[in-house]
Amino acid sequence: MMRLPKMDYAAPPTLSEVCVLMSEQQEKAELLAGGTDLLPACKLRNKQPTLLVSLGKIPSLKDIRFDESEGLRIGAMTSLNALRYDPLAIAHYPALIEAAAAVGTTQLQHMGTLGGNICLDTRCTYYNQSESWRQTRAVCLKMGGEVCHVVPKGNKCYAVFSGDMAPVLLALDARLKLASSAGERSLRLSEFYSGDGRKPLLIRPGEILEAVIVPPPAGKESSAYLKYRVRGAIDFPLAGVAVRLAATADGLCRDCSVAITAVSSAPVQVPEAADLLKGKSVTAELINKAAQETSRAAHPVANAFGATPSYRRKMIGILTRRTLTSLAQNLGMAVR
Amino acid sequence: MKRRLELTVNDECLDVEIEPHRTLLEVLREELGFTGAKEGCGLGACGACTVLVDGAPVLSCLTLALEVQGKTVTTVEGLVKNGQPDPVQKAFVDHGAIQCGFCTPGSVMSAKALLEKNSNPSGQEIREALAGNLCRCTGYQKIIEAVGSLAKPR
Numbered sequence A: 001m002m003r004l005p006k007m008d009y010a011a012p013p014t015l016s017e018v019c020v021l022m023s024e025q026q027e028k029a030e031l032l033a034g035g036t037d038l039l040p041a042c043k044l045r046n047k048q049p050t051l052l053v054s055l056g057k058i059p060s061l062k063d064i065r066f067d068e069s070e071g072l073r074i075g076a077m078t079s080l081n082a083l084r085y086d087p088l089a090i091a092h093y094p095a096l097i098e099a100a101a102a103v104g105t106t107q108l109q110h111m112g113t114l115g116g117n118i119c120l121d122t123r124c125t126y127y128n129q130s131e132s133w134r135q136t137r138a139v140c141l142k143m144g145g146e147v148c149h150v151v152p153k154g155n156k157c158y159a160v161f162s163g164d165m166a167p168v169l170l171a172l173d174a175r176l177k178l179a180s181s182a183g184e185r186s187l188r189l190s191e192f193y194s195g196d197g198r199k200p201l202l203i204r205p206g207e208i209l210e211a212v213i214v215p216p217p218a219g220k221e222s223s224a225y226l227k228y229r230v231r232g233a234i235d236f237p238l239a240g241v242a243v244r245l246a247a248t249a250d251g252l253c254r255d256c257s258v259a260i261t262a263v264s265s266a267p268v269q270v271p272e273a274a275d276l277l278k279g280k281s282v283t284a285e286l287i288n289k290a291a292q293e294t295s296r297a298a299h300p301v302a303n304a305f306g307a308t309p310s311y312r313r314k315m316i317g318i319l320t321r322r323t324l325t326s327l328a329q330n331l332g333m334a335v336r
Numbered sequence B: 001m002k003r004r005l006e007l008t009v010n011d012e013c014l015d016v017e018i019e020p021h022r023t024l025l026e027v028l029r030e031e032l033g034f035t036g037a038k039e040g041c042g043l044g045a046c047g048a049c050t051v052l053v054d055g056a057p058v059l060s061c062l063t064l065a066l067e068v069q070g071k072t073v074t075t076v077e078g079l080v081k082n083g084q085p086d087p088v089q090k091a092f093v094d095h096g097a098i099q100c101g102f103c104t105p106g107s108v109m110s111a112k113a114l115l116e117k118n119s120n121p122s123g124q125e126i127r128e129a130l131a132g133n134l135c136r137c138t139g140y141q142k143i144i145e146a147v148g149s150l151a152k153p154r
């Protein structure tokens, strides 16, 4: 039996008690949401917290609300399955549904939460391995050592952010609400990722992600997410593209936003691609140019099983072309 | 320090003293004697440990036992009623959807969760609901046929 290291456990009934506990414990404690990312990391001894602080006893963290002016507010502990079948999300944000449905398996969607997906640790073929496997090599940067086995000449960790929800939320310009014993703060999702594979989140010690707020759709717009992976049934993305596209009454592109995942240590927006389309009539030629720009923004390295970096980069372009083409057609914009 | 866990397993209220780092799979198999759920990978990738928690299919290898405090767990043992197998179990037997049987308890629970929610699933819905249950033996076709045989047109 693959066992967890010895850890203590607490499940406070309110968010303020979680905040107090986390501020006292700081690094030795880890927040437990669905556990589908954290517990494998503990079993493999990538992480060895002394205390798990469960968010499972706080019902308000599972709320989903829609408001015409604020948009959709999704509690961090909302399961991906609950989000996937939420009528408000289905009505307004198709890409959120497509991404939630593309995460892992049915079981993982029931257990995994939106908050845990946004706060996902970065991944690497040299990191997500058992302790005995890792012991055959020098300790790498992400485990506190001094070398990287993927880019040996660099002094940076290139572990890859592989969440499916973040690119969609970036394309939709979502904000995060964070709570801590020092008070609340709100920031754009694009300000949440460091780009450092070792420590991918700019979350402060003791902070808890409370909710995600997705602005309301304005006028005629839609969104889509496409992902490339080895097995359609289960795997993490090797490349993922999310697009939001808005049309004017006469069928031009009013607004556009493109974001990519699984090709660097952070999910990123690609304004260079989106800006090409704004105010224009969306032609096949323009879509191809945007796809090229998006592919140029991808910087995968050889640390994921299943495809070479150059193939993943190429797939970013192909997925961009497909999402843009289908969205433009759905919105009745001419694609010539 | 051991903690007290109270839960309902297969309609029986149970309590057990456990260390906080134990998984639900460990507690079911090693403390409570429900050895139906299996450990394949222990890391969330195979589905052999699937049980229902409050009706939802979850991976017991990645569920901390204390997280199911006060909840209702159903394992494959709980499907047998009055000595009779559940229709899902019967369909698996009738369709030859079992070879070595290691994946079966997990696949059966995933199928059960699907059919409770959707009495007439399409072929695609069945495939998706069972995609998290790896099987080394059957090639899946017979499992899908077994579950498909239970789909009831409304």
Ligand SMILES: Cc1cc2nc3c(=O)[nH]c(=O)nc-3n(C[C@H](O)[C@H](O)[C@H](O)COP(=O)(O)OP(=O)(O)OC[C@H]3O[C@@H](n4cnc5c(N)ncnc54)[C@H](O)[C@@H]3O)c2cc1C
Pocket (backbone or CB within 6 Å): A030, A031, A032, A033, A034, A035, A036, A037, A038, A039, A040, A055, A076, A077, A080, A102, A103, A104, A105, A108, A111, A112, A113, A114, A115, A116, A117, A118, A119, A120, A121, A162, A163, A164, A165, A207, A208, A209, A210, A234, A235, A236, A237, B043, B044, B045
């Ligand atoms: C076999 C397998 C396949 C998978 N495939 C995919 C996939 O295809 N796509 C994908 O995106 N993911 C995948 N995952 C990863 C994971 O299941 C999901 O990303 C899931 O949504 C994570 O959520 P969780 O609630 O289980 O996170 P947890 O494991 O509970 O938490 C993850 C991290 O976030 C922190 N955290 C959680 N909630 C909060 C909060 N509210 N505030 C602050 N910090 C928080 C935790 O402390 C932890 O460090 C897969 C996992 C497995 C095991």
Ligand code: SF4
Pocket (backbone or CB within 6 Å): A123, A124, A125, A126, A127, A140, A141, A142, A143, A147, A148, A149, A150, A151, A156, A157, A158, A159, A197, A198, A303
């Ligand atoms: S990218 Fe390099 S430093 Fe980062 S986890 Fe992989 S091997 Fe370690």
Ligand code: FES
Pocket (backbone or CB within 6 Å): B038, B039, B040, B041, B042, B043, B044, B045, B046, B047, B048, B049, B050, B059, B060, B061, B062
């Ligand atoms: S043992 Fe739980 S998913 Fe493999």
Ligand code: FES
Pocket (backbone or CB within 6 Å): B097, B098, B099, B100, B101, B102, B103, B104, B134, B135, B136, B137, B138
């Ligand atoms: S019957 Fe052997 S693994 Fe499925």
